[in-house]
Amino acid sequence: MANATAPRQVINLEDTEFRDLLVKTIPALRAFARGLCGNRDMADDLAQEAMTRAWAARTSFAAGTNFRAWLFVILRNQFYSTLRKDSRMTSWNPEAAERLLVQLPSQQDAIHVNDVAAALQKLPPVQREVLLLIGASGASYEEAAEIIGCAIGTVKSRLARGRRALSELINGPDDDALPETAEHDLTETQPVRL
Amino acid sequence: MAKKDAAKEEKMIPPGAARFDSVSAALQLMHDAVAAEVVPDEFLRILDEIDAKIASSKRIQ
Numbered sequence: 001m002a003n004a005t006a007p008r009q010v011i012n013l014e015d016t017e018f019r020d021l022l023v024k025t026i027p028a029l030r031a032f033a034r035g036l037c038g039n040r041d042m043a044d045d046l047a048q049e050a051m052t053r054a055w056a057a058r059t060s061f062a063a064g065t066n067f068r069a070w071l072f073v074i075l076r077n078q079f080y081s082t083l084r085k086d087s088r089m090t091s092w093n094p095e096a097a098e099r100l101l102v103q104l105p106s107q108q109d110a111i112h113v114n115d116v117a118a119a120l121q122k123l124p125p126v127q128r129e130v131l132l133l134i135g136a137s138g139a140s141y142e143e144a145a146e147i148i149g150c151a152i153g154t155v156k157s158r159l160a161r162g163r164r165a166l167s168e169l170i171n172g173p174d175d176d177a178l179p180e181t182a183e184h185d186l187t188e189t190q191p192v193r194l
Numbered sequence: 195m196a197k198k199d200a201a202k203e204e205k206m207i208p209p210g211a212a213r214f215d216s217v218s219a220a221l222q223l224m225h226d227a228v229a230a231e232v233v234p235d236e237f238l239r240i241l242d243e244i245d246a247k248i249a250s251s252k253r254i255q
Contacts, residue, residue, distance in 0.1 A: 015247075015248045016248060019241070019245070019248065022241070026233055027228070030233075031224070031225040032225075034224075035224065044236065044237075047237070048236055048237060048240055051237070052240060055240075055244055055247075113223050113224055115220075116217055116220035116221060116224065120221075131221060132221070135218050135221040135222070136221040136222055137225055166217055170217060
């Protein structure tokens with residue numbers, strides 16, 4: 001009978017395979033970082049730091065598991081660590097945003113991407129990250145829960161609250177309910193262990 | 195019949211859901227716009243450093 005307390009054997013990738021995965025994930029990593037920080041330079045610094053840390057920790061990545069989720073955990077941990085020290089991370093810089101128009105055929109009122117991006121920065125980070133992972137990066141509930149280190153039910157409820165708050169910040173409230181405001185509660189942002 | 199079902203479905207959309215569709219599209223566009231950017235040189239420098247480390251470890255082996 002196998003010893004349940006024995007350390008799990010991690011099968012590592014070759015360094016070149018790891019490097020190739022890193023290269024492929026850079027665009028998604030930068031996009032996630034940009035959404036979290038709302039600032040291009042800070043986001044790229046964060047993504048570069050995550051890359052460097054990922055390389056240093058490459059022996060803890062198990063081949064065949066979700067590389068993007070693993071790398072996003074590193075970036076997310078780094079983001080919250082920096083956020084605790086630097087409040088500038090939460091400020092949105094409209095000059096850095098490209099003003100792109102989004103209009104669906106069925107909709108009369110167009111919205112601008114940088115309006116959404118600005119509203120996103122007013123949300124609590126725990127709601128912002130779920131919207132970015134699922135709404136922007138296309139992660140599944142399971143993948144988002146793995147990255148955030150919480151239950152799938154928590155992801156779903158944060159997503160629902162985040163969607164409602166974001167929509168209300170952009171379009172105004174639907175009903176009597178008040179939008180959730182720019183409270184930056186970091187109590188639920190403990191680092192996720194790799 | 196299909197028309198009837200479609201009308202029923204439309205009625206079931208909660209208030210605000212249609213408005214969120216454009217927000218959702220904007221989130222995806224934000225992501226795609228960044229992902230389509232040319233990767234800055236700083237990232238390539240990190241990759242160069244990694245390549246150098248890989249080459250160095252191969253030489254040692």
